[in-house]
Amino acid sequence: MRDIDDLDKSILKLLSKDGRMSFTEIASQLEVTEKTVRTRYRTLVDQGILEVVGVVNPISLGLKVSAILQLGVESQKLNDVMEKMMSYKEVRHVSLITGEYQLLMQVNVKTYDDLTLFLKDLNTLSGINKSNVMVQLEVNKNTFEIH
CATH class of the missing domain: 3.30.70.920 (Lrp/AsnC effector binding domain/regulation of amino acid metabolism (RAM) domain)
Incomplete structure (x- = not known):
């Protein structure tokens, strides 16, 4: 498992506040391409760093x-x-x-x-x-x- 860098942490921070935020919105806020966000997201999920779930109240x-x-x-x-x-x-x-x-x-x-x-x-x-x-x-x- 690779270390997560500042960009990964920024993506995680945005998703922890709004798990439904689009890759386009994340890319815009972080000033990177949507493809970069999509690739980083997939890697975070594949490595078990990020798990996407619905939290029920x-x-x-x-x-x-x-x-x-x-x-x-x-x-x-x-x-x-x-x-x-x-x-x-x-x-x-x-x-x-x-x-x-x-x-x-x-x-x-x-x-x-x-x-x-x-x-x-x-x-x-x-x-x-x-x-x-x-x-x-x-x-x-x-x-x-x-x-």
Whole structure:
């Protein structure tokens, strides 16, 4: 994988603000040709540096309750628990982390009753020895922009 240069970073920065920006608009703003932008874009995608996805706002789908969960997991059960967490439709994000807890997750559900049911189900799983649940009251920023 090659290093990304200033032009690549500029393309990434523009796309991180507006993923639907046309190659023509990017080229105009960066004062390069559209072909240059198209070639750089394809290389960034091919190398796995850039992934183009649609980000859905969970609230717009009626998933109004969001929580961050930290899970303490027995080391010999870590992979099993991680796989199980990734299989839940309510789980939006799973990270392996350092510190007191081994897994960090984001869960989105419609109601607090749904969150309660999810947590009760979680408590039946083998290998989880502790948890910390933080309900998100507001999300004030949820972006990733290149600086």
